[in-house]
Amino acid sequence: MFTRSALRRTLMTTQHLHPPPISSPLRQISTMTSKSPVVDIHTHVYLPRYMDLLRSRSEVPRVLTLPSGDERLVILADEAKHASDTSQGRPIGSEYYDIAKKMEFMDQHGIDISVISLANPWLDFLGLGQAAPMARMLNTDIEKICAESDGRLFAFGVLPLVEDSLAASTCVKEIETITSTFPHIRGIILGSRGLGHGLDDPALDPVYSALEASGLMIFLHPHYGTGNESFGPRSNGHVLPLALGFPFETTTSIVRLILSGVLDRFPNLRILLAHSGGTLPFLAGRLDSCVAHDPQVASRLKLKPSEYLMKMCYDAVVYHEVGLKATTELVGEGRVMFGTDHPFFPPLKGKDGEEWMSVTTNSAAVKAVLGEEGGEGVMGGNAVRILGLDR
């Protein structure tokens, strides 16, 4: 991957490239000729304040402290179901909350800039009374971390998206505060539940309206999984929920959003899909065909489903050139952005300084599909342009 020294050079050479106005189409392919910085747009942190919240809880999601002092993160209901306390969830260390560790990881892998986001399940499990001030505090925390990073960190913020009749208007206020007060926050991370009823819930319209007006990017990320009831009784560790349930959830939530007409009502919403859109680039044609054969659904929409998909952005966290190529072929390489999913999927042996296979698999796929120079947009140039990281 690229070396850190590329950062300053590139930020200088890209200063003149103003990001497009929010409402303009993003279809143009990055044509940067000099080295772009390497940008990681899918990289998580459990902020210290959020860790304290999880440590204080006795129910999932929670952080357990073992007698040894080691901590374990339990975020999925079925992680707690069948296991003894000492094997619940997954081991968690300071790489989950210490920004110095994030920087070490970035230096180790030649990542110049990270756009950090709170990891799932965000504030989904709180009532509005707790979620609203917590969102504000977490956004304040993450802005401060980014502001002190010497230009190396930007962020997706968090909204108090919970099931409450006042949640939408509270989210709208938070969006306004982010826009006016937190310049390093370039978008918000969004789960698939919305206000408790999915992303096709009309109650979300004020939130979509405010997001559209703000120009903030929505980073759509799964948590709950979809299809878990079909995974069967045999133990396959976390493989089925992570490898299948996560991408199914992303896929389903975005298809529901499209079919409900959200993108006709808010055509300038900016959306970035985790894990290269789950399975959406592969299913785009089947989705178009099924809608075309259902006149009632088709007549509700201005475009074919794949045409909405082509307006979205995708990370490159798909671990294989076949999936990456499908993504770049559907939407063009100018809308695809490198990510790592750090600190998840660490090396098994955990040796200091060991490269993370989960990272190198994704950067190798970019090189295989687009070549070293052709991949610079995906590796960082696109993120700089789309999220305005040179501002």
Added chain:
Amino acid sequence: MFTRSALRRTLMTTQHLHPPPISSPLRQISTMTSKSPVVDIHTHVYLPRYMDLLRSRSEVPRVLTLPSGDERLVILADEAKHASDTSQGRPIGSEYYDIAKKMEFMDQHGIDISVISLANPWLDFLGLGQAAPMARMLNTDIEKICAESDGRLFAFGVLPLVEDSLAASTCVKEIETITSTFPHIRGIILGSRGLGHGLDDPALDPVYSALEASGLMIFLHPHYGTGNESFGPRSNGHVLPLALGFPFETTTSIVRLILSGVLDRFPNLRILLAHSGGTLPFLAGRLDSCVAHDPQVASRLKLKPSEYLMKMCYDAVVYHEVGLKATTELVGEGRVMFGTDHPFFPPLKGKDGEEWMSVTTNSAAVKAVLGEEGGEGVMGGNAVRILGLDR
């Protein structure tokens, strides 16, 4: 597409190309130079005997007769849930059971050979006492239809796969009968439930063993959907269960099969995946990565998940060049075979002689990805070779 006259010419020129022995790898790419016949390997029929069974039932799956005399097919539980009798399920006409209609459809679209299969839900809803003789009668019926087709029809047979301690041995006997008595049956169609507990059920081992020994192709096809609980309360017709639930089900059932070691115990099983593998070509990398990060699961398997996926065959029923290209890039174009999913997804206007968009979308994708000549393998040459249709 190709004209019927291509059939005889091609069958003559391909007579010398013996299909590979069953246990040999299928990796070689088709190198046919003259025109291959066009073969449809994903095309269904509700055999007349099966129609009578559905007409006799008062529960799903069933065929309803309306006062007008029109019939409706109700095969999914939720099709019956919220609807009045007259709008349950979908309209069904003679194209679902009349072989003359299948032939008309084939002629209209330049399809030389069809490999027909009973449509879902097959015999899943019967007890073994009814399923076993019904499987035998349906296989006898379909063999007779193919034998009288002047070489234009072959078939995937059906097995009495139901939840019963004697079902596996009954299936083994049926496999032996198919192999010895029904030469036009080149495989069997398999749902995701197996004997009621999924395709990773050890009770299926005798069935897999017999299928491996027989050389019959398994045509894996969805019916129930996966993730239906996440589709939300808003009405989107059949779009979500068909566009998403079907491919999720195929994906999940095959991943469970792989993770349970079935393909290590039966490495020469021949498997053809409906709808280009659901979502598997796109998720192959994520699946490899999740398994690699779970040593307990990884240590059970001889190969990476994607390596098992590369041994399977895929239909080309994915309605878009992006999905088709992902499929051919994962497994090579020599393992991908054209299909139509007839009689599902008929033209909306239903004019006589109208081309089916569901068919032309898939043939156009083959041409877009592989070119007119390069696509001959996918359009038919591969099926001739893999299923031995020149025998």
